[in-house]
Amino acid sequence: MAESIVNTQSLTKRFGAFTALDDCTLSIEEGEVFGLLGPNGAGKSTLIRLLLGFLNPTSGTATIGGLDCWQHRVEVHRLVSYLPGDARLYRMMRARNLLQLFCRFRENSSFEKAVEIADRLELDLSRWIGLMSTGMRQKLALAITLSNSTPVLILDEPTANLDPTVRGRVMAMVKEAKLAGRTIIFSSHVLPEIEDACDRVAILRRGQLVHLQSMGDLMKQHRILADLRGELPEISAALGKQLLIKRDGDSVQIETPGELSEVLKWLAEAPLAEVYVQPIGLRAIYDQFHHETTIVSQTEVSA
Amino acid sequence: MNQPLVRKYVAEGLLLFMGLATGIFLFCWFRVWIVGELDTAQFRQIIDLLPKDWRKFASVDFDWLVSYLGRTSLTLDEPMLVSMVCAWGLVRGSDVVSGELSRGTMEMLLAQPVGRRQVYWQHARLTILFLGLLMLVCWFGMSMGIWTTSVEESTYPSIRVPIIDYVIPLSFLPPKQDTIAMASVVNPIMYLPGLVNLFFLAICMSGFSAFCSALDRYRWRTLGIVSAFYFANAGLKMLGVGSEKYAWAKNCSLFGMYTPAGAIQRTQVDAMSPFWIFSYSPEGEITGLGLLPQCTLLLLIGMGFYGIGMRVFEKRDLPAPM
Numbered sequence: 076m077a078e079s080i081v082n083t084q085s086l087t088k089r090f091g092a093f094t095a096l097d098d099c100t101l102s103i104e105e106g107e108v109f110g111l112l113g114p115n116g117a118g119k120s121t122l123i124r125l126l127l128g129f130l131n132p133t134s135g136t137a138t139i140g141g142l143d144c145w146q147h148r149v150e151v152h153r154l155v156s157y158l159p160g161d162a163r164l165y166r167m168m169r170a171r172n173l174l175q176l177f178c179r180f181r182e183n184s185s186f187e188k189a190v191e192i193a194d195r196l197e198l199d200l201s202r203w204i205g206l207m208s209t210g211m212r213q214k215l216a217l218a219i220t221l222s223n224s225t226p227v228l229i230l231d232e233p234t235a236n237l238d239p240t241v242r243g244r245v246m247a248m249v250k251e252a253k254l255a256g257r258t259i260i261f262s263s264h265v266l267p268e269i270e271d272a273c274d275r276v277a278i279l280r281r282g283q284l285v286h287l288q289s290m291g292d293l294m295k296q297h298r299i300l301a302d303l304r305g306e307l308p309e310i311s312a313a314l315g316k317q318l319l320i321k322r323d324g325d326s327v328q329i330e331t332p333g334e335l336s337e338v339l340k341w342l343a344e345a346p347l348a349e350v351y352v353q354p355i356g357l358r359a360i361y362d363q364f365h366h367e368t369t370i371v372s373q374t375e376v377s378a
Numbered sequence: 379m380n381q382p383l384v385r386k387y388v389a390e391g392l393l394l395f396m397g398l399a400t401g402i403f404l405f406c407w408f409r410v411w412i413v414g415e416l417d418t419a420q421f422r423q424i425i426d427l428l429p430k431d432w433r434k435f436a437s438v439d440f441d442w443l444v445s446y447l448g449r450t451s452l453t454l455d456e457p458m459l460v461s462m463v464c465a466w467g468l469v470r471g472s473d474v475v476s477g478e479l480s481r482g483t484m485e486m487l488l489a490q491p492v493g494r495r496q497v498y499w500q501h502a503r504l505t506i507l508f509l510g511l512l513m514l515v516c517w518f519g520m521s522m523g524i525w526t527t528s529v530e531e532s533t534y535p536s537i538r539v540p541i542i543d544y545v546i547p548l549s550f551l552p553p554k555q556d557t558i559a560m561a562s563v564v565n566p567i568m569y570l571p572g573l574v575n576l577f578f579l580a581i582c583m584s585g586f587s588a589f590c591s592a593l594d595r596y597r598w599r600t601l602g603i604v605s606a607f608y609f610a611n612a613g614l615k616m617l618g619v620g621s622e623k624y625a626w627a628k629n630c631s632l633f634g635m636y637t638p639a640g641a642i643q644r645t646q647v648d649a650m651s652p653f654w655i656f657s658y659s660p661e662g663e664i665t666g667l668g669l670l671p672q673c674t675l676l677l678l679i680g681m682g683f684y685g686i687g688m689r690v691f692e693k694r695d696l697p698a699p700m
Contacts, residue, residue, distance in 0.1 A: 124698065
């Protein structure tokens with residue numbers, strides 16, 4: 076098992092009476108792509124800013140590579156490359172000069188690599204930054220962030236403001252970084268991107284870490300939708316505990332946490348029509364915590 | 379020294395520096411040139427016409443003001459020059475934290491392996507270094523004025539008595555006009571004490587500005603606060619000088635420790651006077667602090683502000699860009 080490179084222990088940040096992050100404990104393993112999900116104000120950016128030492132925790136600790144993120148922030152920044160959610164850059168400089176400037180800050184940064192990334196993102200480096208669109212500035216910030224070889228990458232909404240083609244290229248770069256063994260913390264509102272890139276996802280709500288989801292486990296979960304033309308057959312107690320069954324008139328929705336074979340055997344005896352089997356997907360997990368109306372409850376099935 | 383930070387800060391401040399340097403150079407040159415346009419004898423007549431009460435507004439003896447050195451030294455007392463020099467300290471000082479936060483660029487900068495201490499002190503070092511360069515520009519501007527200006531001197535014809543070598547002026551004859559180079563009567567090196575005084579005043583202002591910047595997140599607000607501080611200090615000095623009742627106000631102002639013409643006058647009399655603890659009137663009474671303690675106090679206050687600002691910056695949370 077890989078070692079944890081990022082750890083938080085009861086990490087809490089309050090601004091006066093407002094709690095932005097509450098008692099957050101998590102660990103991220105080396106080489107893992109870790110997603111952060113949650114609506115605006117859920118605490119994702121606060122968590123990232125605490126990891127970068129921009130904010131002083133009210134209580135608890137955050138470490139990267141065993142170094143305290145607040146006390147040893149400069150050393151931590153040698154291990155971390157960060158892409159802000161809203162990258163603001165020096166407007167009075169040309170893009171090429173800015174790349175050179177930021178590459179000089181890090182020993183492990185390569186200007187050639189930064190230019191290569193900029194080319195892949197179809198970015199004109201001769202432009203003044205002040206005259207660039209938001210998307211172009213985002214590309215430039217990506218070129219800065221991905222041009223070094225730090226063990227940890229923190230990407231806060233890396234594909235925001237980008238067109239679909241460039242989004243695809245950015246996601247490919249994220250996968251390349253993962254293949255290179257880098258640990259990536261990936262915050263996004265785009266669920267398919269998280270599903271595509273991440274090994275694990277943390278869902279935050281009102282400053283609290285409410286759910287940790289392994290994407291491997293999620294891939295095994297399925298939802299079966301069907302029209303019911305009678306009563307469901309009797310179900311074994313063991314299987315019944317695993318399933319989440321919701322009836323709505325003539326239709327039924329069954330969610331399974333993993334292995335499908337037993338469920339399919341049981342359903343083969345059921346009077347069903349129009350049967351659809353689909354992976355549950357991250358949306359359903361996310362909605363459990365952020366749309367109360369869609370929370371499904373386990374239903375007792377009577378024979 | 380962090381080379382990328384140096385490049386960044388130089389690039390950011392260069393335009394302002396060039397503008398201020400040009401303004402200061404031209405102002406100093408023209409100010410000295412204007413002095414040369416006015417004959418000393420005419421100036422004395424003007425001075426003699428001024429009400430006696432007005433003498434208290436002058437930081438130096440009126441008699442000394444009649445000299446070319448005295449009149450050109452007042453360049454360093456000109457509010458326009460002092461404002462231009464302090465503007466560098468106030469504007470650059472206000473940029474270090476709240477400027478970066480306002481622009482939203484602090485995140486990208488501090489996400490690099492650069493400490494807050496390094497960012498802050500590198501900025502302060504360059505602000506002070508360029509302040510020193512502005513002082514050189516100021517001195518060079520005044521020197522250019524002296525080197526390129528000729529003055530008309532009215533002298534009465536005289537006769538020299540041989541053997542006893544006694545000169546008798548013939549004041550009943552009309553005076554004759556001689557044109558001489560101002561450089562023959564004014565040595566630009568004499569401005570050094572006044573320039574040193576101005577340098578430390580500007581350091582003090584930049585320290586206060588950096589301190590305010592470290593506390594704030596909006597640069598426009600920081601600039602408002604530091605401008606108010608500057609004008610409040612100037613106002614206190616004017617109040618203290620103008621009214622005996624409120625003479626204490628001068629001591630509450632940082633400008634109370636800024637007396638460049640006085641320092642130059644004292645240095646002309648005694649080259650060691652910049653190192654005196656106190657300054658004295660011709661009658662031997664203490665009139666205030668000497669140049670060395672004035673500059674030391676200004677430096678201590680400025681560095682104190684810088685130090686507290688550093689502490690604040692190291693401990694504070696950095697807000698997300700808006």
